[in-house]
Amino acid sequence: MTVLELHSVTVSFGENVALDDVSLRVEAGELIAVTGRSGSGKSTLLNLAGGMLMPTVGGVVVAGESLGGATAERIADIRRRHVGFVFQNLKLLPRISVAENVALPLELHGTSTKDARSSAIAVLERLGLDDRADDPPSALSGGERQRVAVARALVVGPSLLLGDEPTAALDPTTAEQVMKIIRSACNAGAAGLIVTHDPVQAAWADRVVHLRAGRMGRTSAGTDAIERTDLLK
């Protein structure tokens, strides 16, 4: 099932073309990484996928619903129901607990506080953070806070998971933990789209798309397992 479709999208800001005729489909269960240096159009692409930006030309479809011509309320509703975001500069609320932060998107959906809390605890458990549930975000390490941000994105059971440099500023071990969580959310059926300048994080994806000056280069996919005797050749 296709969860995200970009149909020949072009985004221009005045004379500056941020994305030039880009098409991309992301299926359920698939993780796509978009690489490219700053200014290549990565963030623009992510903003399109999240409905924060409309293309100058072309169409965006999320979970079968076209964002073109939809009202702001309608787009906000599609986003609430289908999309989970993990940002680089995570926005956890400092005055409420970790569990309350994670439960927040559900409460905004109208879920009762009690049910939202138990779903939040369940996700935190999956990420190995349930013992931090009642701490304030400030008591957590940077890596733990980023995992909480991922938990908050996953708690609604999004069909589309969007990540903007989700592991930037994390040490390699913590970055790996976060990518494993994103990877397993996709293995469990979510469609994932992350943008990153880091090839190590991009390599967790099924397909890696390289953007250069708003245009798509080649797409790479992994191969069959490498044999032991291939490694030293």
Next chain:
Amino acid sequence: MSVRSAFLVLLGPGPRHGYQLKAEFDDATGESWPLNYGQVYTTLQRLEKAGAVASLGEDEDGRIRYELTDHGREEAEEWMASPVQQPLASRDEIAMKVLLAVRTDPGRAVAVIDVQRQATMSTLQTVTRMRAEGGDLPWMLHLDRTAMLAEAELRWLDRAEERLDAEAGADSPKADARLRSTPIEETT
């Protein structure tokens, strides 16, 4: 490196016969370097001739065990203690292709980089998946190294692309033509 150095190191803890050395070599290297018995026995004979190992004669099963001589122990220690001198100016094929393209057809260099990035990223994707699956220690050490070499190559390709773009001047019409010369592949 040579199998000779490896055998001297493996004989360090005590005498071994050829079959044991091969088994330990396979185990230590995560079976990434296949040895045949011919190689094993030729190597041992050469080591004996050079005075690095001494034969202890046949055991009850008719297998010849070898032990390190003082000379052999010194050679093993020297090999383990010395850094490997990698060539600094790499003549690898990827660097050569990019350099030759820059000389003859700069617009082509970006396409060369794009093709190589796809291939190397594909390797890194495969190795990343295999690392996540886990394995024994020698295997994980191999995979780590393969992943990090691929990472270094990808970072170099990105940097090379950046330098070529800067050289071309990002706003000039010529640069724009170069950008457009990159082949675009269907990604859906």
